[in-house]
Amino acid sequence: MERLVYINGKFFPRSQATISVFDHGLLYGDGVFEGIRAYSGKVFRLREHLERLYRSAQVVSLEIPTTLEDMQESVLECLRVNDLSDAYIRLIVTRGIGDLGLDPRKCHGGPTTIIIADAIELYPPELYENGLEIITVTTRRNLPSALSPAVKSLNYLNNILAKMEVNRAGLHEGLMLNHEGYVAEATGDNIFFSDGTDLVTPPSSVGILVGITRGVVMEIAAETGTAVREERFLLPDIYTARECFLTGTAAEIIPVVSVDGRVIGDGKPGKLTRELMARFRQRTLEEGAPIRP
Numbered sequence: 001m002e003r004l005v006y007i008n009g010k011f012f013p014r015s016q017a018t019i020s021v022f023d024h025g026l027l028y029g030d031g032v033f034e035g036i037r038a039y040s041g042k043v044f045r046l047r048e049h050l051e052r053l054y055r056s057a058q059v060v061s062l063e064i065p066t067t068l069e070d071m072q073e074s075v076l077e078c079l080r081v082n083d084l085s086d087a088y089i090r091l092i093v094t095r096g097i098g099d100l101g102l103d104p105r106k107c108h109g110g111p112t113t114i115i116i117a118d119a120i121e122l123y124p125p126e127l128y129e130n131g132l133e134i135i136t137v138t139t140r141r142n143l144p145s146a147l148s149p150a151v152k153s154l155n156y157l158n159n160i161l162a163k164m165e166v167n168r169a170g171l172h173e174g175l176m177l178n179h180e181g182y183v184a185e186a187t188g189d190n191i192f193f194s195d196g197t198d199l200v201t202p203p204s205s206v207g208i209l210v211g212i213t214r215g216v217v218m219e220i221a222a223e224t225g226t227a228v229r230e231e232r233f234l235l236p237d238i239y240t241a242r243e244c245f246l247t248g249t250a251a252e253i254i255p256v257v258s259v260d261g262r263v264i265g266d267g268k269p270g271k272l273t274r275e276l277m278a279r280f281r282q283r284t285l286e287e288g289a290p291i292r293p
């Protein structure tokens with residue numbers, strides 16, 4: 001069966017799920033989005049993702065025409081009509097259809113809401129067993145005072161330019177620094193390192209997307225008695241870390257074993273990282289919004 005895509009309250013077969021070329025999501029990247037996952041019939045941290053979507057929209061003065069509760073129901077419905085229990089969900093709200101000028105007041109018909117649910121594309125399992133080698137890219141993370149990385153907007157060129165550097169190096173992920181040279185995040189994931197005692201991760205003030213997975217890792221760390229410090233740090237702190245990993249909805253928790261050619265710890269995924277990965281996996285199976293109540 002061809003998968004169905006939700007657009008503004010209706011479901012369309014994927015091949016017919018199209019929007020206008022005058023949509024400002026396309027013309028200007030004017031819109032917001034979320035990447036969400038469902039595990040074993042439950043949507044993980046759905047409420048948090050929706051709250052972040054509405055916060056992103058609020059920052060860019062985009063009024064989402066549905067309540068958070070109705071949006072939650074539409075996400076669940078999209079999974080039901082596609083008969084999915086383990087899935088990746090892309091939720092998008094654009095400014096809607098306007099003219100060729102950038103003025104959002106010209107977008108008359110209201111925002112365009114799109115929900116796409118699909119099977120998850122995972123990194124190969126070897127990467128979770130052996131860990132990633134990453135590099136620092138030259139593309140700096142967007143200046144928070146210009147376009148805050150905390151807004152998950154459709155304007156992802158900053159991350160795409162960084163990702164192309166990663167691709168050219170033949171790797172899977174890269175580290176982005178902020179305008180002052182502090183470590184910010186990976187192109188699509190947050191970063192943590194262990195100094196042997198505590199976990200350290202950049203604070204939101206560095207200019208990062210405050211990841212939902214990052215938050216879950218902080219909760220799990222507390223359970224294991226590991227302190228997490230949200231602290232600005234520079235590359236040498238990562239080069240001398242005992243363990244390092246990235247977090248994101250798609251990647252979950254993925255170990256990092258080398259950064260810019262410096263081997264982290266003993267070059268294998270660390271003990272704490274592996275414990276967090278196991279506990280995270282457990283949580284994804286235990287909690288979440290049920291797709292079929």
Ligand code: PMP
Nearest residue numbers: 188189190209211212213248249
């Ligand atoms: N940073 C960026 C730039 C991202 O795109 C993502 C993935 N959405 C993350 C961090 C991780 O966020 P989350 O854990 O909410 O998926």
